[in-house]
Structures are given as structure tokens and as C-alpha cells.
Amino acid sequence: MPVKPPSESRVTSSIKGRILSRHTVQHSGMTWLHYYIKTSDGPRLVKVPQAEYLCFCATKDLPRLQGLPQSAKLRIVDLPLKNFNCDPVTAIYASSLQVFRLVNRGAVDLGIPLFETDIRPEHRYLIERYIALDVEFIGQFEPQVQGHLASFTASRARKSAVDIRLKAISLDFECSMSGELYSVGLYAKETDDEYKKVIMVGSPNPSNRDNSSLSADQVDYIEWVADERGLILKLIDWFAEYDPDIIIGWAVVTFDLALVYRRAKLLGIALTLGRGGTVLSWKVADKYRPETLSLPGRVVLDGIDWLKAAFYRFDSFSLESVSRALLEEGKALPSGPKGILNRGEEITELFHQDKAALAHYNLTDSRLVWDVFKKAQLFEFALERSRLTGLELGRVGASVAAFNNLYLPHLHRAGFVAPAMATSQGLESPGGYVMNSIPGLYKHILVLDFKSLYPSIIRTFLIDPKGLVKGLSESEADNVDGFLGAKFSRDSPILPELIKTLSAHREEAKRENNAPLSQAIKIIMNSLYGVLGSRGCVFHDARLASSITLRGHQIMKQTRAWIEELGYQVIYGDTDSTFVWLGLDPEDTDVDKIGGGLVKTINAKWKNKLAKEMKLDSHLELEFECHYEQFFMPTLRGSTEGSKKRYVGAITNNEGELQLIFKGMEQVRSDWSPLARRIQEALYYRLFSKKDVMVFLQEVVNDLMQGKLDEELIFSKRLRRDIADYTAKSSPHVKAAKMMCDFSGSERFSKRGTKVEYLMTLNGAEPIQYRQSAIDYYYYLTKQLAPIAEPVLGLLNKRFSDIASKQMSLI
Structure with missing residues (x-):
């Protein structure tokens, strides 16, 4: 039976909060706007009744539009607005998405342009009121139903300013190679208050590994469940109890939340991770992207996306690379001799032989993500971006x-509506x-x-x-x-x-x-x-x-x-x-x-x-x-003409040391080998410091040919699309990825996003895991070292062939 809180009676009142998620829903034949907000008293669901879908058409086109069968269900309103041709326009309101879509299709068939059809009601309601992140709603509190989120029905809204702390959690799943869930790590830290939990399938078991330092029954942050079903159900209970406003992670949408969704669906479990027992779902089937995720009342921030949004630059956006660059700390599970591609097997081995070590690894990943967010101030950046633009908290790009x-x-307010489409008149603007x-x-x-x-x-x-x-x-x-x-x-x-x-x-x-x-x-x-x-x-x-x-x-x-x-x-x-x-x-x-x-x-x-x-x-x-x-x-290669967007400069930093700044050079390009990038920096440092260049290069050439620099010869590049979608199969990393598929028998290496690490051999590019041929040192000599050395040597009236003449003569 509904219970009416004493402080929330059905009288006209107001509620202030920070908007977490926005939704348009159909209920009882009516369109409602739902806003999940965080208030000083906790989360609330604000409902705005009798919402409508809105667009505009030129008033002169209205008679033809009213000839459509569904036009009888429209609300037509004359407003003092014009389009960009200065023609008067009329507002068209539809009470349901179905009617709105039918009108749009009918207008297309009639050749009638409609304006602002892509602004969804839950956004337009806020935009027109200059509301971005913080809001005050005026209306009435609803009687609260036991176990349901407290609700408020709003009749008006205005922008506001609130100071409310949002509660966040860092989440990370570990799973088998086939996707079966092993554990989930949950971590948060505010000031000195640290929260740690790992929900793990199985029971404490003694480690079978010689290097294990802790047994599973000694780790107090592990909560044990019988099986994968138990893990998902326990996670649902945990969300209801801990009730985070923000979920963070690394590829948390495309991997973690997509994974748990698929596993829950396979097991027939309703994944009620949203506020008020709402389910996690996707607006487009099998498209597990941030823009298609629906998780009412919670915000999801992916570390990779938000670092890029804040214009951070790394050679690799793997958690290992980023955490080492920002925190000087890496993951708790070292890669085996076959590198990161073997990590799945290592995790499975830990699950069966050393669950304490797996829990530590799982929780460390969650903590590293949290520490990256804090170090890069991504929480604050996401809030400020939403407050400035009115975009949903958590939405990147856009x-x-x-x-x-x-x-x-x-x-x-100036009397115009937006155009129906872009205008370019067949012309495009030049660049900078x-x-x-x-x-x-x-x-x-x-x-x-x-x-x-x-x-x-x-x-x-x-x-x-x-x-x-x-x-x-x-x-x-x-x-x-x-x-x-x-x-x-x-x-x-x-x-x-x-x-x-x-x-x-x-x-x-x-x-x-x-x-x-x-x-x-x-x-x-x-x-x-x-x-x-x-x-x-x-x-x-x-x-x-x-x-x-x-x-x-x-x-x-x-x-x-x-x-x-x-x-x-x-x-x-x-x-x-x-x-x-x-x-x-x-x-x-x-x-x-x-x-x-x-x-x-x-x-x-x-x-x-x-x-x-x-x-x-x-x-x-x-x-x-x-x-x-x-x-x-520098000049363009093979030319006396000066280059563009490529240079290197030297400054003296605050510590009195010479610091080099590279722009557009091989040093800042990930498609060159680590050796080429290291040597280029060293060459310019020696040039600007007036140190010997020739002796240094001779030593490098000797070490290269003797195989002492093999670890610096590995190229690393990700597939930007599935192998099947590449037109130029001759690209070295694509060829190497194809070999990975052939030798492993697994098609997972052919998918977009796969990291390919390869060497150039006498038979071309080969992946490091399955290399069959000898390294082609002459390739690295002539295609990697020579191009970066020649500009520097040219300034000294020297030639790279003076150093590598013996090796070059063998080509």
C-alpha cells in the first residue's frame, strides 16, 4: 500500500537536483518525460506528464500536410517564428512517437521539409529552459510505494545550481576466453574512505602456485558465490544496496556491461541494475555502444572515451599503458612470454589455481581506473562539460x-527555427x-x-x-x-x-x-x-x-x-x-x-x-x-622544399635541462618502430648539444645488425576495421593479423580493435607470436634508421651510407 512520507505530501512543492539520465516513455496512452535526478535527500524520479513531440513546417505547406490521415491527431499552433528563408512556420505537436514518425514519413513523401525533427522531447524540454545539469522542478511529490524510487510529478522546471556529491564506483569483470564470468571487481575511494569488493565464483581454495603470497580465505574483500548465475544475482543486489550514481571502467560499455548483459540474457536473468529496479538495455539490438546504452538513473563513464574527450594523447589507450604513463604503475598480472594476447589463458589459470591472485588482479584493475579518473580529473571534466553544453552527463562526442x-x-527567441538540412551551395570551405x-x-x-x-x-x-x-x-x-x-x-x-x-x-x-x-x-x-x-x-x-x-x-x-x-x-x-x-x-x-x-x-x-x-x-x-x-x-624527403607541420625545437626547462619538442616527426608517430623513435630523439639531442653523432650512429648500426636491439623493432598497430573489410590486404599489420588467424585457428584476431604486434622479416610482416622467418635487419637499416638520420647528417655534410656502407652494399 502506498506510504506518504511526512515531508513529501501532495502539495505544490519543489525539488532541486542534478540530472543523471533522461527518458521519454509511453504510459497509459500518454507521453511522459522521466528525469532521474540526485538530490540532497537521495535519488528521485521526476515525471513530466503530457509531453509532446515537436517539429515545424512552413505555414504555406501546412494545408498539404493536413491532408495526411494522421494529421487529425496533431496539435497545430501558430507561432511568431520563421525559417531561414524568412517564411512563417507553424508548430506541429504529436502526442506519441508513432504519430510523429508517420507525419515525418508522410512529409518526406510529399516533399515537405520539416524543421527540428531530431530534437527529442526529453532534451527539448530542458534546452528551451536553458537547463543543463542542475535543475529545480516545481510540482507534487507522489505517494511512495514500498521498494520503489521516490517520485515527483512536475508541472514546471527552471535552471538551478546545486552542490551535490555523486557516488561513483569503478567496475571490472574477469571472464573465461568464451565469456563466462569469473569475478567482478568494485572499487571506490573518497578521501581516506576506501571501498573494495570482489564477487567471485567458487570457494576459497589453497593456491597451487609456488609464488602465491596469500590464500583466498585470507582476503576479506572477496564475496563468494556458487556459480555465474549467483554472481549476476549478487551484483544486482549489490547495485540496489550500494546504489552508485556513476559507473566507471575501461571499455566498460563495450566490454563489461555488454558482457554481463549477454550472460544474463543467456541465463534468463532480468538485469535490473538501473534505479528503481529498471533493467539495463540497449536501444539498438546487438549494438553495444555508449550511445545505445539505457541504464535509468545511472551514469556510465568510460575511461578511454573521456581521456580522448579531454584531448589526452597516448601511443596506446590500454589500461596498462595509460596507468603507467599517468600513475607510474601497471596491472597486477604481468604478461607471459607471448605478451598481452595470452592474458586470457593466464586469467583462466588463476581462476582454477589461485583465486586470491585473480581477485587481487581484478581489484587492481578497478583501482587503476579510479586513480586514472582522479589523476586526469575526468569526473570534474565530465560534470563541467555537461553543465556547459546541456548534454547528458556521460555523453561523449556529440x-x-x-x-x-x-x-x-x-x-x-530571435524568431527563427533551425534549417531542415545543411546548405553548402556546392562549395566547401578551405582548411587552416x-x-x-x-x-x-x-x-x-x-x-x-x-x-x-x-x-x-x-x-x-x-x-x-x-x-x-x-x-x-x-x-x-x-x-x-x-x-x-x-x-x-x-x-x-x-x-x-x-x-x-x-x-x-x-x-x-x-x-x-x-x-x-x-x-x-x-x-x-x-x-x-x-x-x-x-x-x-x-x-x-x-x-x-x-x-x-x-x-x-x-x-x-x-x-x-x-x-x-x-x-x-x-x-x-x-x-x-x-x-x-x-x-x-x-x-x-x-x-x-x-x-x-x-x-x-x-x-x-x-x-x-x-x-x-x-x-x-x-x-x-x-x-x-x-x-x-x-x-x-626539415625539407621534404628528396626535395629542397621546406616541409609543413614537421619540426623539432629545443628549450631549456625549469630544471636547466635541454628538452626537445617534436611536431609531426617520426618521434610522435606510432607507425614507426620504437628504435626509430628513440634514435631520432637521441640524434637531435646530440645535434643540439653539439655531441658526436657519427660515433653514436655507428654503434646503433652495429648493435642492430648483431641482434642486440630486437625488442625495439616490434611494430604495434590496431586493426581499424575487420580484416574482411580491408581493401589493401598488403598492409603489414593486416598481413600479420591474417597470419595470427591462420596459425591460431581463431577468428578473434581478425576483428576491429585487435592489437597486432609484428616484425618485418625476410618474408615480410610476421606476428611476434608466430614468427617463422629471420628478422630483416636491412629493412630496419634502410627504411627506419636511414630516413631519420639523413636530415641530421645532411646538416653536418655527412651521409648515412658513410656509416652503413658495408651493410648497404649487401642489399
Whole structure:
């Protein structure tokens, strides 16, 4: 029988919280919006009744649309809105998804464009109210039913600000090679409060391994279950009791949650891991991706996805590689002689012979994920990104959706609806400006960088989708010229104002040392150009994107001209960076003073030029980025022409040590061998330190030919698609993967994402696990060492053949 809490009676009240998940559901013939939120009193389910699906059509097309059979079920409302052709539009509301889809299909058949059909009701409700992460709902508390989540029926909502801690857990499964669950590790740590649990199939057993240090019955964090069914049921009970708001892991959606879902389905278990006993499910069958996961009331954050979203870069995003790079600690299970591909067999061996060691390994993986999230501040970054963009907490990517969330409510209040599709008029915008370089070895190069160049261009030159529509119909005095015939209205531009607001928030975040917020804003601002340049965005128009990039070209060229008028030489420029050579003998000059003076002068010139010629306030800000004490710009291979996007510079760090910065060189490319990358760094270090290069290279060549460097010759690359989908089967890593399948008899090595480690042998690429042929040292000599050594040796008037002549003559 329903129980009415004394503090939650059915009178008009309000509830504040942080939105965890959003859903549109059909119930009793009505469309409801469900919002699971975390409040100061715990989780709550907020229901918004009588929701509708909304789109718009040009009013002139309405009579034809009303001829559709299902039009009788529509609610038609006249609103003071126009499309981008300045035609009046009418709002069309549907009470169910079925009717909405039928109307959309009918409109397509009739050739009638509909606007904003892709905005789901649960998102639109928040977007139109400027609600992002935190919310206040006004309505009534529902009588609580024993065992069910407390509910609230809302009639209104508004944005709010709350300070609520979300409860997280790191989750990791271990399983057999066939996918049968062995154990699940669960870990969390807040301040000094550490939570550890491993649910393990089986019972304590003495270890059969000589190197085991702990017996299973001595590990107090293990909870034993009889079998796989018991593990899943125990996990369901654990979720209900611990009740986490956030689940984190490594490939936690595509592996862990997909795995437990499949195993539960096989065993006929309803996987009720969501809030209020709701089930974990997938919106698209057999598509186990973050965007298809449905887990009401909980947020899932995958470590790999969020590191990439925060623009972290690693050679490999395996947990082992990332944790060693960030934490200087690796997994608890060392790879055997056959490497990581044999780890499945090792886990199975531990399950049967040393469950304590398996529990330790399982829990260590969970802890490493937690520590990576804390070290990289991914929890904070995810929260700030959601708060800024209105995207669901946990949703990665979705830059187009983020743009819509930010832009649409302002567009509607300005009297317009979004276009039905992108407009490009057969034209595409060019990329960023890349200057021809002047190759050579230099001393004292200054890098001057425009701060957030593209957002600054949008703000300065009033570039805006709505502004383009208005500007094309206004007088010259009321607009600003763009490119490809674009004209932008000076009247109340939306996008420049959004940039202004974001910029102010970022400066505040910097002052408060809020790195996650600052990084989130930077990424959002820089994505705005990419969205406008993407055909996947309905606001895409070549005139918009070109007015950004071509203005960038103009700015870079003019900046170079001004710098050279001041007596300095610009040797290279790339998108927003200008590389300035101070001259032959600047040893007695104050380099920092020169750099500061240059940016001050250029910024003043832009301010004066734009005010005088275009009556615009300049928000362009050139900064003194860095000073390379030594710098090398290579030529294109086999040419005297300077390269682009490739260079190496040397600076002295705070410890007084020489530090090298590589851009576009083999050193930063994962498709070169570890040997090539190590030797390249060592060569430039010796060059800039004026140490002997020839003797060092001779030693390397000798060691290579004697087989002393074999461990550094292994290439590592992942399959970007299934082998069957590759058109060029001659790619070395694809050939090696095919051999892995043939020799192992397993097709799992042919699947997308497989890590392929191989060597180049006398018979081509062969996987390290199944190598049959001798290593082709001459390949590494001529295709790996020679290309990276020749640019350095060329500066010394030497040739690689002078060192490797004996070996080269044998080719």
C-alpha cells in the first residue's frame, strides 16, 4: 500500500537536483518525460506528464500536410517564428512517437521539409529552459510505494545550481576466453574512505602456485558465490544496496556491461541494475555502444572515451599503458612470454589455481581506473562539460548536439527555427592557413600564437548563422562582409555572444585554477568552427565556415607582413602560429622583451585596422607562446622544399635541462618502430648539444645488425576495421593479423580493435607470436634508421651510407 512520507505530501512543492539520465516513455496512452535526478535527500524520479513531440513546417505547406490521415491527431499552433528563408512556420505537436514518425514519413513523401525533427522531447524540454545539469522542478511529490524510487510529478522546471556529491564506483569483470564470468571487481575511494569488493565464483581454495603470497580465505574483500548465475544475482543486489550514481571502467560499455548483459540474457536473468529496479538495455539490438546504452538513473563513464574527450594523447589507450604513463604503475598480472594476447589463458589459470591472485588482479584493475579518473580529473571534466553544453552527463562526442543545445533557445527567441538540412551551395570551405616554410637549422625562434583564433574570428567579425540570414537582406552599413558572398548582421548576433560568455567563464576558471572547467570551455569553443564546417550540422553553410578559415588566412598573412616590416623573418606559419627568427646574433638581446613587444605591437595594429576599416572591436589576441633556443625545420624527403607541420625545437626547462619538442616527426608517430623513435630523439639531442653523432650512429648500426636491439623493432598497430573489410590486404599489420588467424585457428584476431604486434622479416610482416622467418635487419637499416638520420647528417655534410656502407652494399 502506498506510504506518504511526512515531508513529501501532495502539495505544490519543489525539488532541486542534478540530472543523471533522461527518458521519454509511453504510459497509459500518454507521453511522459522521466528525469532521474540526485538530490540532497537521495535519488528521485521526476515525471513530466503530457509531453509532446515537436517539429515545424512552413505555414504555406501546412494545408498539404493536413491532408495526411494522421494529421487529425496533431496539435497545430501558430507561432511568431520563421525559417531561414524568412517564411512563417507553424508548430506541429504529436502526442506519441508513432504519430510523429508517420507525419515525418508522410512529409518526406510529399516533399515537405520539416524543421527540428531530431530534437527529442526529453532534451527539448530542458534546452528551451536553458537547463543543463542542475535543475529545480516545481510540482507534487507522489505517494511512495514500498521498494520503489521516490517520485515527483512536475508541472514546471527552471535552471538551478546545486552542490551535490555523486557516488561513483569503478567496475571490472574477469571472464573465461568464451565469456563466462569469473569475478567482478568494485572499487571506490573518497578521501581516506576506501571501498573494495570482489564477487567471485567458487570457494576459497589453497593456491597451487609456488609464488602465491596469500590464500583466498585470507582476503576479506572477496564475496563468494556458487556459480555465474549467483554472481549476476549478487551484483544486482549489490547495485540496489550500494546504489552508485556513476559507473566507471575501461571499455566498460563495450566490454563489461555488454558482457554481463549477454550472460544474463543467456541465463534468463532480468538485469535490473538501473534505479528503481529498471533493467539495463540497449536501444539498438546487438549494438553495444555508449550511445545505445539505457541504464535509468545511472551514469556510465568510460575511461578511454573521456581521456580522448579531454584531448589526452597516448601511443596506446590500454589500461596498462595509460596507468603507467599517468600513475607510474601497471596491472597486477604481468604478461607471459607471448605478451598481452595470452592474458586470457593466464586469467583462466588463476581462476582454477589461485583465486586470491585473480581477485587481487581484478581489484587492481578497478583501482587503476579510479586513480586514472582522479589523476586526469575526468569526473570534474565530465560534470563541467555537461553543465556547459546541456548534454547528458556521460555523453561523449556529440559536438553537433552541444551546438544545438547552446544555440537553439537563443535562435527561437530571435524568431527563427533551425534549417531542415545543411546548405553548402556546392562549395566547401578551405582548411587552416599553412605557410611555406624556410628549412634549416636556426637559433632563437619565437612562436607567436593567436589565442583561440577561430572563436576570436567568430566574435570579432560577427559570424553567425542567424546573422547571415539577416545580413544578406540588410544595407551595407548594417552588416559585415564575410567570404563567398557572406554578409553578417551587426544586430544581436547569437554565436559571437555565446563565445563572449564562454571566454569570460574560461578566464574566471583560470583565475580560480579550475583546470577541468577551463579545458572543457576551450574544447567547446574550438569545436564551434568544426560544427559549422560539418555536413552533419543543419547550420552548415560554406559561407559560414569559409568566413572563418579564409579570414584566418588573411590574418596570418597580414601578421607576417607586419612582423617582417619590423625587421624579423617569419620562417613558418600554421593555422594560428607564426614562427619568427630573430636573426643571426641575438645573444645579447632580451628575447622575452622582443617577444612581448612583438605581440603588443601586432595586437595594437589589428585593433586600429579593424576599428578604422570595418568599425569592429578586435578580439584577436596574439600571445608569445614560447622561445626555441634551437630549431630545425626539415625539407621534404628528396626535395629542397621546406616541409609543413614537421619540426623539432629545443628549450631549456625549469630544471636547466635541454628538452626537445617534436611536431609531426617520426618521434610522435606510432607507425614507426620504437628504435626509430628513440634514435631520432637521441640524434637531435646530440645535434643540439653539439655531441658526436657519427660515433653514436655507428654503434646503433652495429648493435642492430648483431641482434642486440630486437625488442625495439616490434611494430604495434590496431586493426581499424575487420580484416574482411580491408581493401589493401598488403598492409603489414593486416598481413600479420591474417597470419595470427591462420596459425591460431581463431577468428578473434581478425576483428576491429585487435592489437597486432609484428616484425618485418625476410618474408615480410610476421606476428611476434608466430614468427617463422629471420628478422630483416636491412629493412630496419634502410627504411627506419636511414630516413631519420639523413636530415641530421645532411646538416653536418655527412651521409648515412658513410656509416652503413658495408651493410648497404649487401642489399
